[in-house]
Amino acid sequence: MKARVTIMPKAGVLDPQGKAIGHALGSLGFDGVGEVRAxxxxxxxxxxxxxxxxxxxxxxxxxxxxxxxxxxxFRVELA
Structure with a gap:
């Protein structure tokens, strides 16, 4: 049986990787992107x-x- 574990930073925790991705998307011309969490x-x-x-x-x-x-x-989903 397969299990997929999705792990995300909790709300309120700084996410420098997400912030960098969001900045890079804006620099590449992708407008309208709000907060990014990685x-x-x-x-x-x-x-x-x-x-x-x-x-x-x-x-x-x-x-x-x-x-x-x-x-x-984290969230666990079975497949």
């Missing part, structure tokens, strides 16, 4: 076949290693 997506191939157990395992991985839960939030 995160990461991690895809996991899990041996677990039970969706509830796979969801719980991916969330535990995100909490313990993949996301810094002090400054980042």
């Amino acid at each position: 995160g990461k997506v991690i895809e996991l191939e899990l041996a677990e076949t039970d969706p509830a157990k796979a969801q719980a395992a991916a969330e535990a991985m995100a909490r313990r290693l993949l996301a810094n839960t002090v400054i980042e939030s």
Whole structure:
């Protein structure tokens, strides 16, 4: 079973990468772009076949290693 973990900076946390991307887009002539936030997506191939157990395992991985839960939030989607 595949799990996709999407990790983003929490609201109120400075995002210099997002700010740089937003500035670069404006410099390239892309008008009308508001705030830009940059995160990461991690895809996991899990041996677990039970969706509830796979969801719980991916969330535990995100909490313990993949996301810094002090400054980042995460979402897990199963495919």
